[in-house]
Amino acid sequence: MTITTTVARVIKTDVLVCGAGCAGLAAALAAARQGAHTTLVERAPFAGGIMTCVGLPFLDGIADSVSGKLVTTGVARELAATMRICPPDAQTIFDFDPTCVYWPHKTAFVRNIEALKVILDRALLAAGVHVLYHSSVCEASVKSGRIQRVLVANKDGLVAIQARQVIDATGDADVAHFAGARTELTAPTQPMTLHFRIGNVARWTAAAEQAARRECRRALDRGELPVFYGPGFSHPFAPNEAYVHAVRVPGNGADAADLTRAEIQGRADAQVMFERWKEKVPAFRKAYLITSGPYIGVRETRRIVGRYVLTANDIQAQRRFDDAIATGAWYLDLHSNRATEGSASREPPLYPGPYDIPYRALLPRRVLNLLVAGRCLSGTQRAASSFRVTATAMAVGEAAGMAAALAAKRRCTAPDLPVAILQAALRYVSAGAMAR
Ligand SMILES: Cc1cc2nc3c(=O)[nH]c(=O)nc-3n(C[C@H](O)[C@H](O)[C@H](O)COP(=O)(O)OP(=O)(O)OC[C@H]3O[C@@H](n4cnc5c(N)ncnc54)[C@H](O)[C@@H]3O)c2cc1C
Known part of the structure; x- marks a missing residue:
């Protein structure tokens, strides 16, 4: 069946970044600051991806989770400094939340999600990024190994974007998939989670946490909940507000029908939990459910099968790569x-030291003007369980943005870009531009 598409508008740009999440926002900032004309498209009405869509406050991977020594420079650190999480020249992260389930992992917290949205808007506009929110990528056409155009659906209709270099930071490798690049999805994927926030919670105690867990277990036994996690409570936004990580929905977040089912299930489960706690746990007696979502969080879907597939062994062995462009640490x-x-898995967590992420893991095998950043880069499922975290995604996104800008300037393909030039550029990433 042939369908002819009428395009409402054509945009030409040096670098197109798809997805303005952790990886995409860093990619767009890096590409624009390198002087490339950069267009950023995002289906949500704001940047920040999971941090603003789901309200996730953690900048995990910014530091070695055991020593607290900062391992990511550039946008992640710049963001931490702008949000006053740490000074711009900090060497270690020191903002801990002892009430958080993640404690004692050394990480950083964003304590105001609405301020984060504004900071990101300002930074993107100041860098000169052409931002299009409410815009979903829905097609990529390829000729002679290059993406000729990416189609975006938004209020204008179908918009065709022609770019020298394209960055897929959709989390789900949507662009790579539409372009026919090889991707993989390891079934079963990790569950999706709808986070939610509860206000007017009384002083938090270990007894309240135990009672909330007991109510989840009872709801599970009675068939009112299909499954649950934790529940994990933290209080990053206010002492009397609980940020809840407890819903678990198995499924495929890259499948439209399954994603819809997961949203519906996640909302229903959050409601059951809240009602049980309000009824049975004294700390919640006067509480109210502030919000969930607005999107369910998708941990894992497609990853590209790139020029290098990062493995858990590489990570655990802290294998060095000549083409390292970012550091993971979670x-x-x-x-x-x-x-x-209690915890996310029945297995005890494995802590690697800081490890290299190679440039080749960002490169699909056959599409020459596409780079992939964030949780969908090339790695095994176990490796991705570490490199998927927020600050690591920013570090990889920044490298992808820089590489795309350099390749666009030199009129070369992403795989042909000499990695030494990219590594040198990454060493000079400026800190503090967001704060100005
Ligand atoms: C429930 C949950 C809890 C987590 N907890 C933590 C945690 O505590 N700490 C931590 O560090 N990490 C955590 N993670 C992991 C981490 O948040 C993500 O892996 C990380 O955000 C990956 O960054 P990303 O840029 O690849 O994806 P995202 O931040 O998800 O960004 C992808 C962006 O692309 C956009 N997009 C998607 N498809 C399209 C399309 N077709 N067109 C246009 N735009 C599109 C999305 O709207 C989104 O803005 C969690 C993840 C989940 C789901």
Whole structure:
């Protein structure tokens, strides 16, 4: 069947970044700051991806989770400094939340999600990025190994974007998939989670946490909940507000029907949990459900099969790569699809030291003007359970943005870009531009 598409508008740009999440926002900033004309498209009405869509406050991977020594420079650190999480020249992260389930992992917290949205808008506009929110990528056509155009659906209709270099930072490798690049999805994927926030919670105690867990277990036994995790409570936004990580929905977040089912299930489960806690746990007696989502969080879907596939062995052995472009540091954090109480998995977490992420893992094998950044880069499922975290995604995104800009300037393909030039450019990433 042939369908002819009428395009409402054509945009020409040096670098097109698809997805303005952790990886995409860093990619767009890096490409624009290198002087490339950069267009950023995002289906949500704001940048920040999971941090602003789901309200996830953690900048995990910014530091070695055991020593607290900062391992990511550039946008992640710049963001931490702008949000006053640490000074711009900090060497270690020191903002801990002892009430958080993640404690004692050394990480950083964004304590105001609405301020983050504004900071990101300002930074993108100041860098000169052409931003299009409310815009979903829905097609990529390829000729002679290059993406000729990316189609975006938005209020204008179908918009064709022609770019010298394209960065797929959609989390789900949507662009790579539409372009016919090889991707893989390891079934079963990790579960999706709808985070939610509860206000007017009384002083938090270990007893309240135990009681909330007991109510989840009872709801599971009575068939009111299909599965649950934790539940994990943290209080990054206010002492009387609980940020809840407890819903678990197995499924495929890259499948439209399954994603819809997961949203519906996640909302229903969050409601059951809230009602049980309000009824049975004294700390929640006067509480109210502030919000969930607005999107369910998708941990894992497609990853590209790139020129190098990063493995958990590489990570655990802290294998050095000549083409290293970013540093990962988070533990192997694979979430189970079954009910687990307390922690995310029944297995004890494995902590690697800081490890290299090679440039080749960003490059699909056959599409020459496409780079992939964030959780969908090339790696095994276990490796991705570490490199998928927010600050690591920013570090990889920044490298992808820089590489795309340099390749666009030199009129070469992404694989032909000499990696030494990219590595030299990454060493000069400026800190503090967001704060100005
Ligand atoms: C429930 C949950 C809890 C997590 N907890 C933590 C945690 O505590 N700490 C941590 O560091 N990490 C955590 N993670 C992992 C981490 O948040 C993500 O892996 C990370 O955000 C990956 O960055 P990304 O840029 O690849 O994806 P995202 O940040 O998800 O960004 C992808 C962006 O692309 C956009 N997009 C998608 N498809 C399209 C399209 N077709 N067209 C246009 N735009 C599109 C999305 O709207 C989104 O803005 C969690 C993940 C989940 C789901």
